Structures are given as structure tokens and as C-alpha cells.
Amino acid sequence: MASAVVLECTAVSGMMLMIAGQQSRVFATSSTTTTSSKQKMDLRCIQQQSLLSKLSLSNAEMIPVVWRRTDSRTRAVATSASSSSSSSPVAVASGAPPGLDAGIQQNLKRAVAKKAVELVKSGMIVGLGTGSTSSMAIEELGKLIAQNKLKDIVGVPTSYQSRVLARQFGVKTVDLNDVNHVDIAFDGADEVDASMNIIKGAGAAHTMEKVVDSIAKQCVILIDQSKVVSKLGLAFSLPVEVLPFALSPVLRALVNLGGVPEIRTALRKDGPVITELGNMVVDVRFADGINNPAELENKINMIPGVVENGLFVNVAHKVFVATKDGEEILIVELAEFVASLKSANEGATTA
Numbered sequence: 001m002a003s004a005v006v007l008e009c010t011a012v013s014g015m016m017l018m019i020a021g022q023q024s025r026v027f028a029t030s031s032t033t034t035t036s037s038k039q040k041m042d043l044r045c046i047q048q049q050s051l052l053s054k055l056s057l058s059n060a061e062m063i064p065v066v067w068r069r070t071d072s073r074t075r076a077v078a079t080s081a082s083s084s085s086s087s088s089p090v091a092v093a094s095g096a097p098p099g100l101d102a103g104i105q106q107n108l109k110r111a112v113a114k115k116a117v118e119l120v121k122s123g124m125i126v127g128l129g130t131g132s133t134s135s136m137a138i139e140e141l142g143k144l145i146a147q148n149k150l151k152d153i154v155g156v157p158t159s160y161q162s163r164v165l166a167r168q169f170g171v172k173t174v175d176l177n178d179v180n181h182v183d184i185a186f187d188g189a190d191e192v193d194a195s196m197n198i199i200k201g202a203g204a205a206h207t208m209e210k211v212v213d214s215i216a217k218q219c220v221i222l223i224d225q226s227k228v229v230s231k232l233g234l235a236f237s238l239p240v241e242v243l244p245f246a247l248s249p250v251l252r253a254l255v256n257l258g259g260v261p262e263i264r265t266a267l268r269k270d271g272p273v274i275t276e277l278g279n280m281v282v283d284v285r286f287a288d289g290i291n292n293p294a295e296l297e298n299k300i301n302m303i304p305g306v307v308e309n310g311l312f313v314n315v316a317h318k319v320f321v322a323t324k325d326g327e328e329i330l331i332v333e334l335a336e337f338v339a340s341l342k343s344a345n346e347g348a349t350t351a
């Protein structure tokens with residue numbers, strides 16, 4: 001068998017840019033520990049794209065590609081736990097991850113991916129999200145096809161990664177422009193609040209994901225319990241895809257909206273991440289989190305030069321949460337997860 005191609009990113013570099021007439025640091029330096037850990041993500045660098053471009057799609061199944069991701073959630077979730085209001089039941093969920101080691105998180109992701117593909121029926125057109133959880137769902141879909149449990153499935157990838165994985169696992173793919181609808185889409189998420197508002201884009205694929213997820217008759221978001229937060233944006237910056245040509249004015253406009261923008265830098269290459277659509281990604285921090293996700297989503301998208309931002313409001317029809325109950329892994333819908341936390345919280349308060 002051909003040896004695996006390991007895709008890994010490691011370093012960030014510094015750069016100054018003019019915002020609002022002042023020289024401001026918008027590229028993180030490698031000494032900024034919060035940024036460097038946040039930016040250890042898979043599929044985030046140009047080198048990855050050039051590596052991948054060497055893979056012929058038709059040969060993809062011959063070359064097992066290891067999509068290595070250092071999970072950016074560990075730091076974010078720990079921060080979320082400490083900054084969340086103790087009166088919120090969901091904040092308790094955010095507090096769980098310190099006990100959620102990487103192995104357990106992988107098991108949760110696998111379990112939710114398996115559950116999700118049970119919703120697929122033969123003949124469906126399936127939106128294929130991006131990220132580690134979506135990758136597992138693509139693999140599980142491939143298994144059902146290989147076992148003849150599903151027939152005539154067509155996948156619509158939301159990134160190069162999901163296209164390559166679909167090929168690798170035997171899921172036929174088409175372009176979005178080749179179909180007139182999508183029956184069901186599976187996707188991961190970086191943060192989800194109790195009202196199914198979502199932040200996506202840690203993989204810089206949120207623009208294509210939003211198109212596919214939004215038109216799907218059923219959009220199913222797959223998360224482990226660490227992704228549920230009381231308020232969006234406290235721990236995770238909001239990704240915004242920006243036309244390189246319009247970078248400076250967009251940065252100024254984001255500052256005017258109260259954000260602290262930071263250009264996402266590539267790892268193992270100096271300079272910015274360039275998306276599959278040829279744009280840059282700006283991660284915007286909001287010190288007090290995001291108060292009104294719907295309003296902010298629209299305001300950011302109204303800035304000329306913004307291609308799309310990672311807020312997904314009214315997109316998901318279902319959110320499946322994988323949670324650990326003792327040794328058992330349970331998959332529950334978001335409302336049930338939040339309700340059980342609420343009652344656990346109330347129980348703890350009255351005891």
C-alpha cells in the first residue's frame with residue numbers, strides 16, 4: 001500500500017497592517033500562545049492545498065490521506081467553562097470538556113457520525129460537510145454503500161477534503177451545480193447555542209458549507225457535547241472569509257462592529273490562509289461574546305468585500321449531540337441535551 005500523506009500545520013508568523021489609520025497587529029506571532037494553539041487546525045494552509053493538488057482524484061483511494069488536526073477546541077472550551085455564567089445550564093456542558101480527553105472526543109464524534117447516516121435513504125443527494133466529524137460521517141456513509149444497505153447515493157462536497165474523502169470511501173460526488181436540490185446535509189460545528197445558532201469555519205470551509213447546508217431539505221449538525229455553549233463567541237472567534245482586495249476596509253468595518261479581527265495565518269508557511277475560493281480568513285473576537293447572532297450575521301455580510309461569515313442562524317434543522325453518560329455514549333437532540341443539563345443543574349442547586 002502507498003504510504004499515508006500526513007497533513008500537518010505548525011507555525012505562525014507576524015505582520016502589521018493599517019486599521020483605522022493606526023498600525024495594528026493583526027497577524028499573530030508564534031509567541032502568542034492563544035493564537036498559535038487556535039490555529040493548529042487541519043486543512044488550514046496553502047501547503048496542504050499544494051500537497052493535495054498532487055493527488056489525482058481518481059487515484060485518491062490508493063493514497064490514504066491522514067487529515068491530521070490538532071483540536072482547536074481544547075483551549076476554547078476550557079476558556080468557555082471559566083467565562084460562562086454559572087446560572088446557565090448550558091454552561092455546565094461547556095465545563096465538561098476538561099474531562100473530555102481527545103480519545104473520548106473521537107469516540108463521541110464517531111458515534112454521532114454513525115447515528116447521522118441512519119437518516120440517509122437510498123436515492124438521496126447528500127451534502128457532505130467538512131471537518132473531522134463530517135469526515136467520519138462520510139466514512140460511515142461509504143460503509144453503508146459498500147454493504148449495499150444504501151443505493152444511488154450522490155454526495156455534494158463542501159470542500160476539497162470532503163471530496164477526496166468521499167472518493168476514498170466510495171461515495172460518488174457531483175458539484176452543487178449539477179443537482180437541483182440536496183435532500184440532507186451533515187456538517188460539524190465549532191459552537192452551538194441552545195437556540196441552534198452556530199459558529200462554523202475552523203476549517204475555513206464555511207462559505208461552501210453555508211451554501212450546501214442552507215439549501216438542504218434537512219441540515220443535520222453533528223457535535224460532541226463540548227461544542228454546546230451558553231453564548232456564542234465567548235471562546236471561539238468568528239471566522240469571516242474576505243476578498244484579499246478588500247482586506248483593509250473590511251478589517252476597519254469589523255473593528256467598528258466591536259470586533260478584534262485577526263488574519264488567520266497558515267501553518268508551515270509564512271502568511272495567510274488562502275481558502276479554496278482564493279480568499280483570506282479573518283477570525284473576529286468579540287470580548288463579550290455574540291449578543292445577537294442573527295443581527296451580527298447580517299451586518300457582517302453587508303460589509304462590501306466580505307464573502308461569508310461563520311454564523312449559521314436558522315440553517316440547522318437538527319443538532320445531534322454526542323454525550324457521555326458514565327461509560328455509555330448517548331446521542332441526543334440539542335433540546336433534550338439542554339433540558340437534561342437544566343434538570344441536573346436544578347437538582348444540584350436544590351441538593
Ligand SMILES: O=C(CO)[C@H](O)[C@H](O)COP(=O)(O)O
Pocket residue numbers: 129130131132133134187188189190199200201202203204205206209
Ligand atoms: O466548520 C467547519 C469547517 O469549516 C467544521 O465543521 C467545524 O470546524 C467542526 O469541525 P470538527 O468536526 O472537526 O470539530
